[in-house]
Amino acid sequence: MMLELAIGIILGGCALGAGAAMIAGIGPGIGEGNAVAKACEAIGRQPECKGDVTTTMLMGCAVAETTGLYALVIAILLIFVAPGRFVDILLNAVK
Amino acid sequence: MENKKKFLATDIIYLSLLALGPLFAIALKVLFTPQADDINIAGALIFFTVKLPFSDLPVTETQVNSLVVIWSIFWLCKYITHGISVRGGLKRQIIAEWIVEKTKSLVKGNMGEYFASFAPFVAAIMGLSAFSSLLTLIGLYPPTSDINTTAGWAILVFILITYYKFKCGPVHYLKSFGDPVPFLAPLNIISEFATPVSMAFRHYGNVLSGSVISVLVATALQGVSHLIFGKLPGMLANIPFLQIGLPAVLSVYFDLFSGLLQAFIFAMLTMLYVSGGFPAEDYAAKKAARDLKRAAKQNSN
Numbered sequence: 001m002m003l004e005l006a007i008g009i010i011l012g013g014c015a016l017g018a019g020a021a022m023i024a025g026i027g028p029g030i031g032e033g034n035a036v037a038k039a040c041e042a043i044g045r046q047p048e049c050k051g052d053v054t055t056t057m058l059m060g061c062a063v064a065e066t067t068g069l070y071a072l073v074i075a076i077l078l079i080f081v082a083p084g085r086f087v088d089i090l091l092n093a094v095k
Numbered sequence: 096m097e098n099k100k101k102f103l104a105t106d107i108i109y110l111s112l113l114a115l116g117p118l119f120a121i122a123l124k125v126l127f128t129p130q131a132d133d134i135n136i137a138g139a140l141i142f143f144t145v146k147l148p149f150s151d152l153p154v155t156e157t158q159v160n161s162l163v164v165i166w167s168i169f170w171l172c173k174y175i176t177h178g179i180s181v182r183g184g185l186k187r188q189i190i191a192e193w194i195v196e197k198t199k200s201l202v203k204g205n206m207g208e209y210f211a212s213f214a215p216f217v218a219a220i221m222g223l224s225a226f227s228s229l230l231t232l233i234g235l236y237p238p239t240s241d242i243n244t245t246a247g248w249a250i251l252v253f254i255l256i257t258y259y260k261f262k263c264g265p266v267h268y269l270k271s272f273g274d275p276v277p278f279l280a281p282l283n284i285i286s287e288f289a290t291p292v293s294m295a296f297r298h299y300g301n302v303l304s305g306s307v308i309s310v311l312v313a314t315a316l317q318g319v320s321h322l323i324f325g326k327l328p329g330m331l332a333n334i335p336f337l338q339i340g341l342p343a344v345l346s347v348y349f350d351l352f353s354g355l356l357q358a359f360i361f362a363m364l365t366m367l368y369v370s371g372g373f374p375a376e377d378y379a380a381k382k383a384a385r386d387l388k389r390a391a392k393q394n395s396n
Contacts, residue, residue, distance in 0.1 A: 062360040066293045069300030076303065 010086045018078040024071030031064040102178060113170040116163040120235050139241050161238040164226045206370035221362040228302055228354025240302040249291035252365050259373040263381060294364055301357045305349030313342045
């Protein structure tokens with residue numbers, strides 16, 4: 001009974017941690033929104049350099065996305081990898 | 096007439112060899128995929144494990160699929176460049192020339208004249224990454240959604256960056272860490288290693304998040320349509336009507352747009368990091384000094 005409770009706490013903690021990690025998605029969202037807004041302004045001001053602005057904007061978006069993707073990797077690890085590891089550790093400790 | 100027949104036969108051979116790769120991968124997938132009814136967001140399948148003295152080598156879907164992509168790209172290139180001629184070429188020759196010219200101008204524009212020989216490498220990375228991500232369109236596991244593939248490419252790029260940073264000698268390389276003040280050296284070392292890590296995670300995270308979201312949305316739509324249409328009589332109740340159409344829209348964004356964009360970004364970052372790490376001015380100054388010395392020596396002789 002206690003073991004099941006412990007495993008439940010592990011799974012719940014991992015899920016909560018994954019959800020909390022994805023709060024980091026806010027930052028890249030705001031950053032990319034700013035980048036795209038400025039790119040739109042630039043294209044509106046100088047439509048002839050649309051190609052260059054778009055390429056640079058996509059590059060900037062990709063780099064700004066990195067922090068969000070770090071959070072995503074942490075969340076994926078917490079959901080798919082961590083529970084198995086922790087449960088193994090727990091079962092070994094019980095033995 | 097005889098020549099034309101031969102030409103056509105070669106074309107057909109190339110195209111069938113091209114198609115052989117994906118067909119082989121699909122057959123392997125069908126043979127090895129275990130039966131499962133619930134949602135399945137697993138990593139790459141492990142086909143078999145080779146026993147080696149130090150650590151076992153699992154042969155996974157990732158390795159097989161990336162080799163399949165390489166094989167298919169090879170035959171695609173053979174097909175595209177088949178029958179090249181100076182005058183009156185085929186339509187595919189225009190495509191091949193367009194690819195080569197675009198890559199050359201891209202590399203020259205972003206890296207400068209010194210790195211003009213990088214064009215094939217950049218095109219190879221871009222093509223491999225793009226076709227690997229596009230493999231999801233025929234239902235195969237994309238090798239780029241495995242961290243090992245993208246980490247391998249990122250390490251390759253890191254080696255290139257370091258090689259070009261070493262061009263001015265090891266002393267110059269070590270000095271570059273103390274820039275702008277020696278106090279910041281630890282941060283510079285961390286950012287040196289953050290480059291390949293962020294490149295690998297960016298590509299892998301984008302492709303993987305796309306497939307995870309697609310699977311989640313498809314499963315959710317199935318549940319919702321069971322809820323709504325579950326009361327229909329007979330076989331109609333089992334058809335997930337809501338799954339028609341909407342996952343395809345997601346696939347256009349995640350598989351097509353995101354995959355191609357990540358390929359472009361990976362190649363772009365490769366170019367920027369390699370040319371950014373190369374100390375062009377110092378190298379030019381060093382070369383000029385060396386040339387001057389050599390000229391002076393020759394004069395004295």
